Amino acid sequence: MRKLLLLSFCLFNMATTSAQRAGFWQQKVHYKMDIDVDDQTYQYQGKMTLDYTNNSNQALPKVYFHLYFNAFQPGSMMDYRLSHIADPDPRMTTNLGTKEQPRYQSRIATLTPEQIGYQQVETLTVNGQPTQFKVDGTLLEVVLPQAINPGQTATFTMEWSAQVPEQIRRSGRNSKEGVALSMTQWYPKMAHFDEFGWHLDEYVAREFIAPFGDFDVTIHIDKDYVIGASGKLQNPSAVKGYDKMAKVKTKKGKASWNFKAQNIHDFAWAADPEFVVDSAKSNSGVTVYTVFLPTNKEVKANWNTALSLSTEFFDYCSAHFGDYPWPTYSIVQGGDGGMEYGTATLVTGGRNIKSLVGVIFHEAAHSWYQHLFGINETVDEWFDEGFTSYIEELAFQSLFEKKGALASNPVINAYRSYYKLALSGKEEPMSLLADYYNTNYAYSNEAYNKGQVLAGQLGYIIGKENLAKTFLQFYDIWKFKHPTPNDFKRVAEEVSGINLKWYFNLFVNTTRTIDYAVESISDQEILLANKSNFAMPIDLLVEYEDGSKELFYIPLREMRGEKPSENLDLYQGVTRTVLEDWFWTKPTYTVKTTKKPVKVQIDPSLRLADIESANNTYTR
Template sequence: MNIFRKKLALAALVFGGIAASNAQEVQSNQSLFNEFLDHNGNEFRTATGKPGEDYWQNETDYKIEATLDDQAHTITGKLTLEYTNNSPQELDFIWMHLEQNRFTQDSRGTLTTPISGNRYNGDVDGGYTITNLEANVKRSSSSKHIITDTRMQVFFDEPIPANGGEATVSMNFTYKIPVKGMDRMGRLETENGTIYALAQWFPRAAVLDDIEGWNIEPYLGAGEFYLDYGDYDFKITAPYNHIVVASGALQNEKDVLSATLRDRMEKAKNSDETVMLVKADELDDMSLRAKQSGTLTWHFKMENTRDVAFASSKAFIWDAAKINLPSGKKALAQSVYPIESDGQGAWARSTEYTKHSIENNSEMWFEYPYPVAVNVAADIGGMEYPGLSFCSWKSTGAGLWGVTDHEFGHNWFPMIVGTNERRYAWMDEGFNTFINHYSSNKFNNGEYPSNLNQTRNAIGWYTNPNREGIDTYPDVTNLRNLGMIAYAKPAQGLFMLREYILGPERFDNAFKSYIKTWAYKHPQPRDFFNHMENVAGENLAWFFKGWFYGTGNIDLAVNSVRQYQGNYVISLSNNGDIPMPVKMQVTFADDTTQMVELPVEIWQRGNDWNYLLETDKQVAKVTLDPNKMLPDVNFSNDSWPVAQYQN
């Protein structure tokens, strides 16, 4: 039989099968493949997912001097913000975040917390006192401001000029440090003293961008942060017997560290093994302190960062080790923790974990840009800031590895790639959960392996009628769904994109290009989608639309396997809402196997497809997705045993 007659006969077979069933309707799935986001570029953001020639973002440079009072548990400080308006419009005012105002009885966050409470419970006896506010543009000065919950509008007598105009805002601030700081900051009482974990600890400028204008969502709970970049010069005055660690490089070691500590620090900077700076039996050894009474002022600097945090305590064991970066540069991994957290099964390995996490992500994705990576044991489940993380003081073993790797992974998302966490938690938590998968599998030859690839473990959630879409804003999300839609589902989406749809080489090329392109900038979801499509060279609208927007599921099926003229016709269907490429393993009677891969375009014209397998062997079994990479919601139709189709 010639090729034409063979294809004609095959068409008759297929058509006859469809007609006989009388259940299939010819349809078009073109709507699934159409682009769903605006690809029209403009001068700010291009259709290729890159910043446009007129892309802009404002700059925020801070100088802060703050004092920690460990008797009254307060922070008192003075802030000077140098604000640069790079936008194309002059500004009569700026907005600032006052997140400590969340900790008041009548804050919006308090009033929207369920009676039963949740993870984001917080104290209600705090809040800012702001004094001596002065807003200057050129020679004009204003003190006018309006505080509304966790936001403050600061007005200028003369507008900040567009395209590089500058303003200065200064103020004094004070507040009581909460014990319970919404699992992001706070105080922990230990045997040897209080651990102060300080974040959202000063008034911070809100972001003005070309998408939303001013981003002024209040600080409620689940939604995190969105901040501009700048240089930070900050000084923390604490009791003489405290150790202070912070984002950024310590500027005055000689003023705050004894000669012994400086020697140990120098050793740590050149050691791949953890070096003890302050040992468990040295917590009361005041000879390691630079003073024997009063206070010490610790001076830190950090460049091109969106935030800084710090911790202070007299209860800290302190250790450190060198971080090796791909360019040959070095950074310093550090850990501070109380004696209750000590031990090789616990925080004594924290610096080892921190070092690996930073080195692996630097090698695989983008080099770590900060001088330090500090892990702080606190009464916080896990929270990240540039160059510093707070992790639970109770964490041990795999739990401590997991939270350490996750929080330091956040230095890539959203610290380097500055996404809007308050709106798009999935671009923060999901992307980070994805890179954690590879870091975990690599650490110590898989000592703590990731289970992200076990996508089918979550089928119960994927079929739950109360599930929500990834695009749901975090403050609106049912907290029962937050772990899936912010963390697991977007991470599994990237995993499928890398391991199943594009392959590691094409994915890595596009993903690393995305990170490099948007480092220290503010990408939106469409920038990510557009960039991945353009660099990978693939229309992925069918996947992005189905997976990241809505609650549809994947369900590929093998319907039948029929012999035809010495070959086989394998009938497939897409029973789900999201089309996917087909990867199927054919097992023959002689136990040999063959992988067959079909492109996603087979579903463009409808939900049924027939594949002609040309072989002179007897087919014994056909299995879809043999490596189980897809969270296919119906296991029962994923394979076709010979016993079912011989009868």
């Protein structure tokens, strides 16, 4: 028995290590920032010391910073994008036409100099030496006096001034709900460099990527303000809101807030004089803070309920997707919807309870599929948003809707949205860079819904239990390491023993669709057809004349393996028969039976993303 256990451990260890990329490395940052805010002008002065460690195998003669606030200026790329995309974000535009004949104008185009956003770098040195730098839209290019060699840490010292823009997208001042400052993407952020090179994406309102690092942020602001932020507050007794016994310490009428966080890749905060703070601790030890405007009794009640459910959420996700690794999480009212940041989210708060819990669950789920893994949202938006939405839906049904046993396909609504997209003529390959979709309709449905379908259908291919194991093993191998979708695919292959190259390639890189049909049945024969250009394995449930049932499983040749039996309620007591595999080059397949079939159904679990379900069932 001991030898068997040792062999099992060795095989598991091989599985967990063979899915890692050879020669893996990643950069490291450490930010120390001091921010002095003028809440009357919505401007601030910033000082930053940034330690940047080059763990790559090449010298870096240049580095780049993102200056996101610069997007909120007339004539920016974001401004032009809003003016020319077919279906612009209504939060960012004004309709000058009618509902029937809309004529959208970018809200950025009408900003005055007092309303725009900007980040102006005033001084920048590296290791005490001056640098040459220039601003190009929302990017700062820095030419270094000496290259940063492999293994070397360089220290950047920067001073900059900034103006917070009107609330148009994510960042901003004076939101519709009355939050004074929503401070996201607010500091000059070091761009990401990895084996694919520098990621120099202009900000046009989509997503982000950045290196992991540590943050030490001090914010000086009028003493009456309360702040919710990433990380852990270091001085609760010296500021307003977090400690009932606090004696607010001020200097020139301002209080100083100090937050620290380790191993995150973004830092956000929001501030308002009317904010109230509440907190609770999950069973696994995560302190969850809510920071919101208590505008009425219903709002306060909703946030109180949401706080309780949020602690349950972190326990649920830690059990199913890997332990939440940070001590705190802050849910802060602000912004214009919901957006995830390191150990924090900003969400709009004047919602009904179902909407509030839903958006909190979604943004908190990003703690895994974005912030814990550091997924490149600009390249693999579906891996970020789709998998996050998958987690959100499972948690919501389990915790909010109190469903004891989830349905065989808990993300069926995402499938339905995907079907509409696939039949709309607007679908584009899911591998398209997030910024470049022709329509917001295609982007949102592919990132959020088709991404969920990819995860749900993967469970259909490799088995429900193997999918659950894949999520946990992926966490063990890739947390804090910027994995790619291929890394997830490799883990799923290791766990299941099934080749998945064909599935990820066709579902991510093409707009091909799945359509299988039951063509005919006779006394002892069933004829199936693949009417599409996307081959899949088939679960076929057959009900016989005598009332018995049999589940036929037809693997796909390209899988080079088989899905094990699944513990699904709808298959309890049903005999399972594994047949010979089906070639993708062969359009039909004949199933022979020993009894007379009266009803035949392809995939009763509804996890096969078949765009035409009408021909999936045949009844005599």
